[in-house]
Amino acid sequence: MPEPLDRRVRGLAAVLAGGAVLAGVNGLSGGRIGLPCPFQLATGLNCPFCGTTRMAAALLEGDVARAWPYNPPMFVVLPVVTLLVGYMLLAWTLERLGWFRLPRPRPGARIQQVVPPAFLAVMALYGVLRNLV
Template identity: 55%
Template sequence: MSVSQSVVLRPAGPVQPLDRRVWGLSAVGVGGFALAGVYQLSGLGIPCILHATTGLNCPLCGSTRMAAALLRGDLGAAWHFNPVILVLGPLVGVALGYQVLAWTLESLRLVRLPRLSMSPRAADWVLKGVLVLLAVYGVARNLH
């Protein structure tokens, strides 16, 4: 990961747009916490199709209950429901949040913060690593 520029106060000129993947992942994260809030308040959630049909837990099973536990401040329960997403979620959330904040501040012409960037090769390796981690976790959580 690298930084593409330095801090500039009152920037002028065109604003570099955010990658659509940043917006998409951000929307998924916000939607996930909104779903967790609904689940926390009403007990209504979206069932996992894999779990409903096979009884097996997918790598994301428990994520809504994990986020609901976080909303009520119960870190132990959150860890129990899905420890991998509990660790990966905040890491991804901070990186995405920073990107959106940097874009917003630059769009408002307040300050241009350095943007995070990653080479396509590095992004490919990170994606593959996360997918392997989730696959291994998905298998391991069903072995008990």
């Protein structure tokens, strides 16, 4: 019996669905979409994630050169996460349909302990540095 879709994968799938909606809205608005950042509104500083919406919109339009300066760390992370979530959803769907089972990546405990804090540390450092420059 196929295992149920992991709650984290469902959450990431919801984020990707939101991205698809954002892509549609971006297309309908002529590329003039932007969500205000509460941190920036309160402090006047850019948070580590500021520019991610504009970066994603530029990527959806195929403009890689315009996407990079908006948020370089997320430029690297977003495609990797998108591919991983897409693969997990494909594996789950194929298994649910009873066709076949794709191997699923299972990161070790050490990776699960190190990667999230390292990512947050990199983003925090980026948040500080982008406001100093």
